Structures are given as C-alpha cells and as structure tokens.
Amino acid sequence: MAGGVQPYGGSELASVRTADGDEPTDEERRTLRKVSDKLPWSAFLVCAVELCERFTYYGLSGPFQNYIENKPGGSLPGAIGMGQTAATGLTDFFQFWCYVTPVLGAIVSDQYLGKYWTIFYSAIIYIVGCLILFLTSLPVAIEHNAALGGLIAAMIIIGCGTGGIKSNVSPLIAEQYENTTPYVKTLKSGERVIVDPATTIKRIYMVFYMMINIGSLSSIATTEMEANIGFWAAYLLPFLMFIVGFGVLVAGKSHYKVKPPQGSVIPKAFKVMWIAAKNKGNYNAAKPEYQEEFSGNGQAPILSWDSVFVEEVKRALVACKVFAFYPVYWVVYSQMLNNFISQAGQMNLHGIPNDLMQNWDPITIILFIPICDYFLYPGLAKMGFKMLPITRIFWGFMLGAGAMAYAAGVQKLIYETGPCYDAPAACPAALQANGDYAPNNVHVAIQAPAYLLIGLSEIFASITGLEYAFTKAPASMKSFIMSLFLLTSAFGSALSIALSPTAVDPKLLWMYTGLAVACFIAGLLFWWLYKGYNDTEEEMNQLDQQAEKTKEIEQTEKTV
Numbered sequence: 001m002a003g004g005v006q007p008y009g010g011s012e013l014a015s016v017r018t019a020d021g022d023e024p025t026d027e028e029r030r031t032l033r034k035v036s037d038k039l040p041w042s043a044f045l046v047c048a049v050e051l052c053e054r055f056t057y058y059g060l061s062g063p064f065q066n067y068i069e070n071k072p073g074g075s076l077p078g079a080i081g082m083g084q085t086a087a088t089g090l091t092d093f094f095q096f097w098c099y100v101t102p103v104l105g106a107i108v109s110d111q112y113l114g115k116y117w118t119i120f121y122s123a124i125i126y127i128v129g130c131l132i133l134f135l136t137s138l139p140v141a142i143e144h145n146a147a148l149g150g151l152i153a154a155m156i157i158i159g160c161g162t163g164g165i166k167s168n169v170s171p172l173i174a175e176q177y178e179n180t181t182p183y184v185k186t187l188k189s190g191e192r193v194i195v196d197p198a199t200t201i202k203r204i205y206m207v208f209y210m211m212i213n214i215g216s217l218s219s220i221a222t223t224e225m226e227a228n229i230g231f232w233a234a235y236l237l238p239f240l241m242f243i244v245g246f247g248v249l250v251a252g253k254s255h256y257k258v259k260p261p262q263g264s265v266i267p268k269a270f271k272v273m274w275i276a277a278k279n280k281g282n283y284n285a286a287k288p289e290y291q292e293e294f295s296g297n298g299q300a301p302i303l304s305w306d307s308v309f310v311e312e313v314k315r316a317l318v319a320c321k322v323f324a325f326y327p328v329y330w331v332v333y334s335q336m337l338n339n340f341i342s343q344a345g346q347m348n349l350h351g352i353p354n355d356l357m358q359n360w361d362p363i364t365i366i367l368f369i370p371i372c373d374y375f376l377y378p379g380l381a382k383m384g385f386k387m388l389p390i391t392r393i394f395w396g397f398m399l400g401a402g403a404m405a406y407a408a409g410v411q412k413l414i415y416e417t418g419p420c421y422d423a424p425a426a427c428p429a430a431l432q433a434n435g436d437y438a439p440n441n442v443h444v445a446i447q448a449p450a451y452l453l454i455g456l457s458e459i460f461a462s463i464t465g466l467e468y469a470f471t472k473a474p475a476s477m478k479s480f481i482m483s484l485f486l487l488t489s490a491f492g493s494a495l496s497i498a499l500s501p502t503a504v505d506p507k508l509l510w511m512y513t514g515l516a517v518a519c520f521i522a523g524l525l526f527w528w529l530y531k532g533y534n535d536t537e538e539e540m541n542q543l544d545q546q547a548e549k550t551k552e553i554e555q556t557e558k559t560v
Helices: 026-031 041-061 064-069 084-136 139-143 147-175 197-216 218-228 231-251 266-278 288-295 307-337 339-344 357-382 389-415 444-472 475-502 508-535 537-559
Strands: 033-035 183-186 192-195 440-443
Touching (some): 041 147, 041 197, 041 231, 084 139, 084 147, 084 231, 084 307, 197 218, 197 357, 218 231, 218 357, 266 307, 266 475, 307 357, 307 389, 307 475, 339 389, 339 444, 357 444
C-alpha cells in the first residue's frame, strides 16, 4: 500500500494521518468510526439459497404440530391425532435431529467434499425427504394410515439434508468476503472512517439472518393452505420452492468463492484437547517442540500438527465455552414451534389459523434487524455503550426469559377463563354442535407479544452466536465450530423432549414459569462468567487478524 503503512498495531506513527486505503494508526483506531465494507454479490447468491431452504424448512415444519396433534375433521386441521404431548415430542425430535447432523456435515465438508459440494449433495437428500412428506400427506395416504410412517421417514431424511447445508452455508457466506485488514476511507461527506472486517462480518450475518426470516414467512402460506386446501398442498409448496433454491445453487456455482477441503481437523483437535487435559490444561504439552519435555521418556512422538494448530484449538475453545448456556435458550425458542401453537388453539381464533401466529416472530426480526443495525447499535456506541457480542447475547437471554414469563401470564389467563378453564381440550360441557371442544373466551391476539419478545431475543442471541462462531473460529475449523454452535440447539431440543410430559393441561403454566426462571438465571450466569470478554473484544479481534496474517505469511514462505 502507498502512503506510509506501519506494522499492524504499531504506534510509532500513531499521530500521522494515513491515506485512504492504509491501515489505521492506533489513534485512528480509538477515534474513527468503524463501518462495514461493501458486501460481495456472491454473498447475496448464498443468501438466496438459504432463503429458499428456510422457506422449505419452516413451510414444512409450521403445520407439523396440527398435523400430528389433531384428528381429521375437527375444528382445527389434523391428520394423525396423537395429542399435544406426542406432537411436542416429535417436533422436538425433528429439531434435535436437524441440529445433530451438522456435525456430520462439517466432517464431510472438511475431509472430503468442501462446503459447496456438501451443500449440493445434501440438497438432493433434502429433496427426497420433501417428496416423501408430500406423498404421504395426500388424503389417500392419510386414510390408509401412511401419514405417521411417512412423517418420521421424512423427518430423518430432511434432517440429514439440512445438517449438510446448515453447517456449511453460514461459513460459506462469510467466506465470500475475503478482506481481513481494516483500512481508512473518506466518505463523500468528508468523514474519515475505518472500514472494519469485523463490522462487515456482523452485517453479513444480519443480512443472512434477515433472509432466513423472510424465508420463514412461508408458514403464513402453508398454514392457510393447510386449513383451506389440505396438508398435501401445504407440503407441496415448500417442495417446489426448494427446487428453485437448488437451481440457484447450481446456477451460481461459477460466482462463489469456493475453497477445497483441507482435511477434517476434528480428530486432531480432540487429540490436542486430550493431551492438554492429561497435563492439567497445559496446551504446550501438545506442541511438537515441547513433546520431549512432557512425554517424560526422552523420546518425542511424531505429531501430525504444528504449534499453530494447537493455538487454533485454544482459540476455538473460547467460542465453545460461550456456547455452553445456549441449550437453555433454545428450549425457550422451541416453544413457539409447538406449545405456542397448541396454546393458540385453546383461545378464540376468530378465523385466524392457530399456527399462523408464529409468523409474528420472523416479522419482528425483519422489522428490527435494520433498526438495530443502522440506528440502535450505532446510537448506543455514540453514547458510549458498545453492544459487543457478550452484551448482546446476555440481552438475548433476558428477552427470552421475558417471552416465557409473558406466555405464563397468557396461560394463566386461559386457565382462569371459561367455559373450560384449566381443561380447554377436555371439557364436555363446552362441546360444540360438531362434537368438537370449544376454546376458552380469550382472544388469540393477546399471544402476539410473546412472539415479539422471542424475535427480539433472536436478534441479540442467535445472530450474535453465528457471528461469534465464525469470527472466533480459526480458518481451518469454521465449519466444525459452526456445527458445534448448531449442536447446542440439538441439546436444547433434547431438553425439550425431556420436558414434553409437562406439555399438558394444567401443567403448562408451571412449564412456562420454570422456563422463564431458567433462562433468566442462565443469562445472569452467562454475564457473570463472560462479561470480561467484552473488555478485551477489540484487542482479541486485532490478535485474531494478526494471527491470520502470520499464518498467510508462513504458508506463502512454505510455498516458495
């Protein structure tokens, strides 16, 4: 670069005004505003693929609770008729399976196929699962009791497909932006700013998450089709949309920045952690240059990694420690996908499908992501309150706890209102003319704030978790660390399965109350343990960037 570039983090020229395109001095780092770089078009192509996949996923899963819980011919749509507890358990199993398989997807990507081809073949598997679900939801299949078997088979196959996609599409989109060095730029207004890679990655994930939630609005269409046409139509639309997404994936192949597989680091990473654990957490014991000292027999074993890899494993574990509390958050999040739907069915719907209310969540996210990105975060930063990752995650937990507390209040109101009080699904005195049970006299619109709070919590907790997983993971371990972040959702679903026996009247009030308390305590513990990470966040970002530079230089020297 021209114009007096100094070493990264140097201070000798801190008072010198740098030229546009140069790395900022220490003084400029402290005083200039950080902005996002332009996003590459290939990132938007990946976003389009993710939008279609999420359209399919949420379009299919939106009607699941009614499909499993209710019998055909009632006031609510239904097909299998297994009841709320079984429906909640099965939908939680689907969530669990969809977030376990990303670990396998990461291994396949890193070791064999690379991110693009893993997504490609996983999409084909996904299509097969969608086809099975559609065929077994046809009226003739439901009449011949094929719906349950087809549903379980489709859940397993779709879960395999989504695992290969989810662990790779989010790191793939961030890899479309390759700059790792901040630089100074003068805006048209004359303001000098720092174009910051970390801020750019944050914006990429904001856009990415917005695409996810635009796609998730598909359940508006599928729940209406479920109620007015049939489940087969509700499952046909997402199937066709996924075909469109697959077409975009194939057509955009030449535009993506695709890296070849580097070999799975997972076995080596676990070996490094095992050696460090045996030596009381001392990671030097896993470095080749220290092996003779730590082996104790004077003969150093031959290792298949270098010291840089050991440091990368240490960095990766920083992200993993932060993820430890996420399963509690995902239990809270999953309530809107099953028990909130059943809760809506206990109230007066006034012509609104009971599984339509869940769309308040993506609508909230779509509306508030730009507000947070362009107004809230910059405004708070000007006031001296930096919304760094740990702070954002903490507030995500608090908002999640608020959502459960509000849901508990709604459930209490339902139980206090006639005609069925605390037995809204089993009240013979409230039988309607068609033999079905009448709901309690509470308007379903009162449920909307619970979805709003969940949506806000996602902006703070879920988006930040994706960002944190990518930025803190070394380049060689991004798919793996992303899959571990997604695995926390699987643990949350496993906890939800364990709680599913409480998803029955009149225990629902205490279930929501318990989840509110658990999420609140988890948020406080998270803040207490990790708030110190905020103090060094910018320094850590600089060290991460410097480490990436060092590694690039070493690789260049090896090539030469």
